[in-house]
Every structure is written in structure tokens, then in C-alpha cells.
Amino acid sequence: MTTATKDQVSERVISALVEFGEEPENVKPDSRFEDLDIDSLDLVELAQVIEDEYKIEVTDADMDRIATVQDVVDFVAERQS
């Protein structure tokens, strides 16, 4: 499996949040989830997307440390390296 670039991960996370119901113009790499209309159930779903897409395990503890789109990108890069 080829490693996803940071831009690809960022794009994937943003598209997931838009799929969850966010307006595309509201979602930026530094957007904080708590400032968006993203709740705890959405975050579980986001974790499922990440696991499925990048074949890495995401625990509740991992998600507790993730607050922005950029955090997800950094997390995926770290796990894939």
C-alpha cells in the first residue's frame, strides 16, 4: 500500500466532514471540530473512516487528542511512517 500524502489525508477528512453535513466553505485544515457542527458520534464515524481508509487502528484515546483536521493529518502521517 502506498502511503497517503498529507494533502490526500486532509482532502479525505474534509470530504468526510462535508459528507457528515458540514458546509464545504466552513471546513479548513485548522478548523476545530468543537467549532463545527461535529459531535461525538461524528468523531466515532471519522475514526472508522480513518481506520478503513489507511488501515491503522484508532483508539478512543487517539481521538481524544484529535481536535482539528490538521491533527488527523498529523496522526495519520505519524502512524504511517
Added chain:
Amino acid sequence: MTRRVAITGIGAVTPLGVGASALHKRWAAGESGIEDGLGRCSGFEPTDHLTRRQVRRTDRFTQLALVAAGEAISQAGLDEAPYDRAEIGSVMGTGIGGLSTIESEHILLREKGQRAVSPHCVPQMMANSAAGALAIEHDLRGQCYGTVSACAAGAHALGTGARMVQHGDAIACVAGGAEAAITDLAVAAFAEMGATSPTGISRPFDRRRDGFVMGEGAGVMVLEDSEMAELRGAEILGYLTGYGATADAHHMTAPEPTGDGAARAIRKALADAEVEPGRLAYVNAHGTSTPLNDRAETEALKTAFGELAPAIPTSSTKSSIGHLLGAAGAVEGVATLQALRAKTAPPTLNLEEPDEDLDLDYVPLEARKLSVNGHPAIGISNSFGFGGHNAVICMEAAA
């Protein structure tokens, strides 16, 4: 002293279209929403009415409920009413709840394991999620719950909502029912128990009737303390004046053949409304098109009304839209109120060959003007459910 319960808003999504008016006008014109043996709300596109986020996070039965409630609440002007929101309740009946969610998530579980199951599965499948979604959407902070009594659930919701207002537990209550159970599993299960029509034709009270046709949809009413409604200048469409509910305590799916439980519910509703059978202008029958229901219901009407029974026009909404299960009682309540307001009994469609002893006036094939002698029209709507549940509501059109 109990309060009089005004109806200030109605809404419906049915196989005849989106909106309460489509239900009345098209049914009264003798049109059917049944296609290929099913009563689907094929004209209902959730994203036309709800945000992408709402659609993604709700089962179809909740989507139908939100749209029917939106119509009723908008007509009543309830979002703008000068009430403490803690004084507004919401009760939504359903037979099953989020069945399509349960089925699709179960497939994911079997094929891909637990981690594939959506975190939104539980809030979508819960039978009370329509009531909860309504409360959230319209900031209704009073009592809120679902009623679950199969095909009587919508009528139970209207009845308990009316009680809430009568007893001052709420100034207003948004009440109704919603169902979206036309799924592979439910279609197979109802067919295997012999409840649904193999010919796919809904013809209540006809000699050839062979089961009900499954339908989906939602019906909602805004029930409101009539004095408070008048004070705020709301238009009053009619009144929910009586409610009666009983159990057959006989069999899980077969009605008690003498119709005793149903007759007791009808009598209770009339007594509650302080109405004699002679004042009834119209009966909206449960009329499922199953051999057993239509016979037992006819017996029940004869028991409850005596010799007056054949004189009261009695028709079945299910002949036009199929059986909406937990939504049926609410949708038919909405249909009944509109029939009373228009002084028109819409017809029982497909009733061409009368059955022996089924000899009431079922308003076959064509709508009929109701005779009311200058009084506001009064009528009842019957609902009976698997489990032996009987629920009847009595309504009166505004003068």
C-alpha cells in the same frame, strides 16, 4: 375541570403526496397512491425538506415525521406561539421504528464486523427517535415519548397527546405517527404470516379482500388548549373531543371475532366526547382489507351503534393509501378531520362486491356529501393493532 382540545395544525406525508391537502383531495377524488401492491411515498424526497445533516442522521420514518410535523406546526404557528417551550409536548407513534436502519446495519455487521456499524445506528433505529427529533427541531421541552402499539400507535399518540392538554400537563402537544417499514424483512414477514394481500389490492369490506397493502408515511396534529389558542389568535380547525382505548386480551394478531374490545373503545370515545351515536356524521374505519378485521370491525360498529350503524357513512383510507401501520391512526385522524371540515366522506375504493353480513354504508367508490343538519360535523377514527390494541378518537370540525 378539563380543558377543551383544539386542533390548530395538521400535516401528512402519504402515498398520495406531501401535505395533508393532497391526502384529502386525492382520496376524495377516488385516486389511489398504491403502485405495484405497495403504498410508497414515492413523491417524497427527504432532501427537498430537510438538511443533508438531518437526512444523514435519521431513519426514513423520522424524516417523514419531521416533514409532516413541520407542516402542522407551520399551519398552527406553534414555533412563534407565546408559550413557555416547557409547556409543549410531543408524542409520536410507530409500529416498528427505524427498521431500514436495523436491516442495513445488520448486513454491515455480518459482512464487515462490529467496527463497520454506524455510531448513528442506535439513535436512528429507536422507536422514540421521531418524537425526540421533533422536540429538538422545534424546541419542544415538555413531555416527549413514542407510543408503540402496532397499527394503533398513531391513534394512541393523538389520544395521549389530547389527554396531556386536557389535564394541563401541556398547553400544546405535537402528536401523530410515522412508519417506514416497507423493507425486505417486513414485506417478507407480513406476507409469510398471511396478513398482506397476495393480489396487492386494498379493497376493504369487499368479498374478495385478501389482506392489507403495506404503506408508509406520517401524520401529525398540533393539539392545543382551545382557550390559549383563541387568546393567541390561532385558527382552530376542529377539536379532539373524545378518546377511548381498550385491549382485546384475546390473540396476538387475530381480532376478537365479536369486535367486543373495539366496540368498547368506540363507546368510550363517544362517552368521553359526550356524543350520542346519532350525532355522528362519519366513521373513518380501520378497514384494513383483511378478511378478519373488516368482519370484526363491522360487528363492533353494530354493537356500538345498534340500529344506527348502517346509517352512518363509514369509509377506509387504506383503500387509497394502504396500511401505514403505526402511522395509520394519525394519518387517518388527519383525513377524518379534513372529511368533517369539507363535509365529505371520501370513498372506500375497490369495494365492488359486497360480502355477506358486511352491510354497513361503506361509501363505495365515490365520495359522498355528509349530512350534518347545520351542526359542526362530528366523526370518529378507529385504529386496531396487532397485540389486541384498540384506540378510537372522536373529533368535531370547527363551526
